[in-house]
Structure formats: structure tokens, C-alpha cells
Amino acid sequence: MGKTELFLILFILPLLAGCWDERLLKNSRTVYVSGFDLNENGDYQTTSIIRDLNISESSRGEISISNELVTGKGGSIKEASMTIDQSVPGNYDPAKGRTLILGIDVAKGDIYNVMDPLYRDPRVDLNAKIAVTDNSANEIITHLSENEVEKGEYLYELIHSSEIHSEIQDITLRSIRTYLFDEGKDFMLPYLSKDEEDNEIKINGAALFHDHSFTGQFLSPAESTLLLLFMETQSKKALLTEQLDKKAGGSVSYNVKSVSRKLRLEKEEKVHADIMLQLDVEIVDYPPDHLDKQEMINFLENRLSKILTEKADALFKKLAVNQSDVLGLGRELIAFHPSIWKEIKGENYYEHILVNPKVKVNVRSSGIIL
């Protein structure tokens, strides 16, 4: 080895050995779930569950985990977390929070105010889930810390399983920013509430957003599944159940296998959006059977198409009232009909759009029996 290389290695070694950016797990107070509330004075309140890692030195470095509930107040989210930092030993590190909960007051205002500091930190987990509650976030988190063993993970799994069943839109901290900055798209978040009877936290449905704030209305899981089908973003499972009349035999449950959507936008007095949705479904629960007969299948298809079309009508009326463009029709107009968009653009463009949905159901399969 030449002298130069040796010199260079000696020179560079002290630079690397420093490990300037080490952050030891034992020093940081890792956050598992955070909630944000807004009180009457306009102050933000942050509530978090912190997981403490205690490595005891006496019993062979055995690790014990304890949880701690902390709250902090401040004029901004960052200030609130600074208050928490002052009250806990070690560094309050919000980076690992898997779930964020927005209290109703925060959600009704501009939710980007809460998100902003998170996006500026490179260590924040952008895959965190976000939820809205019907009360304060503090209440939900206090409940979690008292009653659930898994705390933050519990909420994450709760939301995740609803996503798998296409009951709520799959939204993470990263994707919500795309929606917030997009003038032609809105979104919905899981709507949490505490069930007093069962003493449990449940997802009640999907909270509808308009622009940056919660409209106050939410969709039931079934409605939201239907809407996800219209958006063609359902996950592998999308189970729906419809009540049929007595003669047809009670109720039928079916799983949507695939969706194809045809969308036509036309400008008349208003902008008419004709949406034709074709669903390929698999019957999963239909006690009367007789699906071996073609007329039975036809009957079922017609009935379901009719029911779903009616439901879709009601659904889009609800969206229109709240001006929540979850379907992203505004973006569709910007992209493919810029001339129409120019006429109607503005914050309340959804007023000018009239949606005319139509659903056609095709029964493709019925499990391993007919």
C-alpha cells in the first residue's frame, strides 16, 4: 500500500468513527400513537402514548416495556410537542407514530395546519394512518391506554383491516398531502367513535372531507364500499349485502370480483357525469339457492342492479350536499375537459356537477356450490 493511501485512510478514519447522527433507542421516547385537539382558545393539544424501553442492568439486560400517556399544549403542533418534551425524560420522538387521530375540532378546521410539521421532518413515518373522531382525540387515546394491551397497534390494525375489506379509503400521511394539494379531488378518512356500551373503539364509517376540512357528514361502511367501487380502488375483498323482498328470499351477500367503469362528462346547463359501473360479483351467501337456473341468476342480477343504482343515487346526492368530490371528477375535468373546467373552477366547483350513476351487476360465480 502506498504512502498516500495510508495517509488518506488515517485521515478519513477519525471522520467516520464519530457517528454524529447516532440515536440510541434507549434514549428516545418513541411515540406509538398521537392525537391532536383544538381547544376554545385556539391552542393545540397533543396527546401521545409513549413506549418506554427500560434495560435493567441488574438482571442481564432484561428489557421491560412500559407505556406512558402524555399531553402537551401549545399555539402550534410543534410547540405542543416541545411542551411534552420538557415533561418527559429523554427525547420525545414523534417519528414512529403509526396512527394519528384528529379531534373533531381540528378536523373541522384546516387539517393541513396539523400535518405541516410532520412533513418537514425526514424521520416521520409517512405510512402512518390518519383517523377522525367524533369527539376529542384525547378521549380515544386515554381509552386506548387504559383498556387495550396493544395501544397504538390496535388502532392501526383496526384501520388496516377496514381497508382490506374496502370499507374505507386507503389513506396514509403521504397520500393525504396529495389530496390536500389537489384542487380537483377530495378524500375520506376513517371515522372513529367510542362505543359506550361495549366500551370499545369502533370505526363508524368514512368521514367526508371537502377541500381541507371535515364536512361533518360521514358515510356508512356499505356506502363507502360502494363509493370505492365507483372509484375503482376497492381492495381484494368488497363484501356487500342487500335486502331483497320476501318472495326472493331475504337477503343476499356478494363479493365484488372486478369493476369496470365508464365515465362520460358533458356540459349542458350543468356538467353531467354519466357513470356506468359494471360489477362482476361472486355470491357468497344466498340461502334460497337455485342459482343453477339462468332465470334465477338474471332475476338476481336485475334486482341487485336496481338496488345498487338507487343506492348510488342517494350516495351521490349526499356527496353533492357536502360538496365532497371523493370521486375526483374535478381532476377528470382538468385532465380531459379543460374547457369545461375553466368555466366552473373554484372552491365550490362540485355544485355544477350532476352525477348520474348506473350500476350493472353480473353474477360470475357462486362459490363451490350453485
Next chain:
Amino acid sequence: MRVKSRISSVNLFFLLVQTMIGVGLLSLPHQTHDAAGSDGWISILISGFFIQLIVLLIWLLCRNFPNLTLFDFSKVILGETSGTILNFLYIIYLLTVICYIFIIYVDTLKRWILPETPAWILFLIAFVLLIYGSICNIKNLVSLFSLLFIFILFLFFITFLVYGDPYIDVRYLFPIGSSGGWNILKSTSDSMISFIGFETLLIYFAFIKQSKTISALKGVFLAVLFVTIFLTYIVILSTVMLSPEEIKTTSEPVLYILSAMEIRILSRLDLIFLSFWGLIVFTTIISYTFSASMGISKLIHIKHKFAVILSGTFVLIVSIIFYYMDITLLEKWLKHLCLIFGIIIPILLLLITIIFKREAASTYGKN
């Protein structure tokens, strides 16, 4: 002085690709979006086409002086004194580019992965690597660059993982041409800066075998084509993933997208991307230092080794000064400088060569 070593057309491809793909990669979608909105990718394609023409002109210039670098033939074209001045300016320009790359490199690393590390440590590490990498001959350079080409392919591969993401919305690309033809054309001058690196051809063409034949150009054309496609791909990817207003407030869209990706056991792909990207940036730095040092060693007649140390020290000091003073200042200058030194001066030199019929033989033929 004629250069001794020879490289092939394929080698030139690697040299050029590694020099051109560099520090601009991360912020490119943000910059093109500022200039041309969702049509940024069109502006990249146009710039790419334009660069092909420039490269052709540089080749036409260099083929008159086989095996001579810019620092030699400038004297043939302009005469001893003005040639030396031009050489000096080019050296300063090349060093400025390195300073710029240094600053952006350190700034990005500090913001994304090493917030606690003092900037001067990072500058020092970069400085050591620069000297270590640049004390070599062109053959070493080529073998290093062709090896590290794998990492460019890695970058490609990492970004493919994004396609698993459900939020991709192709509609963000539409309506195509919404920013208007004139705006797109105007924005090409901004996106030109992401292609800088092609001006090193003024030096590298000297090393090529049979520089008079068109085959010398093949590697260069392919390199520019590769870079154009790569950059266009990166821009389209970011446009599709993020909404228009969002890109405006995201300075490194590619990293931002990757930091949210998760594949089974791996998350935070941006860290992996950044570490590969660091290598790619270093090839750019090494390539520029190599060219600048060649100029310095010819200008003040010192060995290549000392020229490298000299330019490294200069870059270290200047970049630290600029880093603590004003980060954006160099970028503003560079936008104009790269137009002057990459495009205008080569064209002027070419015109003079054609009009006054300057040839290498006129001065060196006698020896």
C-alpha cells in the same frame, strides 16, 4: 501536447453518462414543474434533443484537432494569450460546477439523513474522496465509471418499486401541452442545467480512438439518449405520483416518494436511494475534477497529482464559504454559466475554426 491513452466509444458512453447524471436528479421534477407545469417531461425531451445537436457541434469542433484537449486547441484557435485566458476561464467554470455539486450534495445529505453531523465533516469527507478518486489516469476513470454504472441501474430498479403504489394518477400528466408551447420552450433553458456534463466532451474527445470517424459519436449519442430517457422517466414518475401544487412545495420529489414506500421488510427506500445516488454524484465530481486538473496542470505546468490537490483545496474552501453564505447563489450563476461555457463558446470556437481554417497541423505538424 497530444494525449497518450486511448479509450473506445463504449468507454466514452460510461464517462459521459456518469458525468451527466448527478446532483440535479433529485430536484429535477420540482424545477421542471416550476417552469413548465405538468409538461416538464416534454421540456426535458426537447432539451435532450437540443443537447444532441450541441454534442454534434462539439464533435465537429474536436475532430479538427485529433488527440488534443480543449486546453491545447484553444491556443491553436485563439492564439497563445487569449487561448490561455479561455483555458483559465474554463478551469474556473469547471471548479464552480464542482463547488455547486458539493454544496447541493452536503445540503441534501444534511436535510435527509444526517441532520446532526456538522457540514464541514461532510465537506471534508467529500474532499478526501475527490482527491482519492481523481489522482488517476483516464483508463482508471473509465473502469471505475463502468463499474459504478450498475448503481445507475439500481436507481432505476428502486424507482420501479413505486408502481405498487395505489395512488398513482396518470391524469396529472393531462392535459398535455397545457402550459403552452412557448412556456415549454422557454423552460428548456432551465432544464438544460440538469444536462450539464456534456461540456467535458471538449476534453474527453481527445482520448478517443479514431475521432474523425462517425463511430466516435455513437457512444456520445447513446449516452445523451440514455440520460434523456432516465431524466424524463424520473420527471414523469414524480408528476404521476404527486399533485401539481404538491410538487411546488416538495424540493426533492423522488426522495419524498421513496420515503413513503414500504416493501415487506424494507421501508424508507429513500435512504437506499440516497446512498446509491451519493456514488453517482461522486463520479460526476471526479470527472469534473479530472478535467479541471488537466487544465491546471497544463496551465501552470505541474503534475496531475498536484493539480488535483490544488483544485480540491480550492473547491473545499469556496464551497464552505458559499454553503454558510448563500446556498442558492451558485445555482443562479450556474444557469447562465452552463449556457455560456457549454454552448456559446464551443459554437464560437467552431465558427472561428471554420472561417479561419485552423488546424492542428498548423502548429504541431512541424514537431
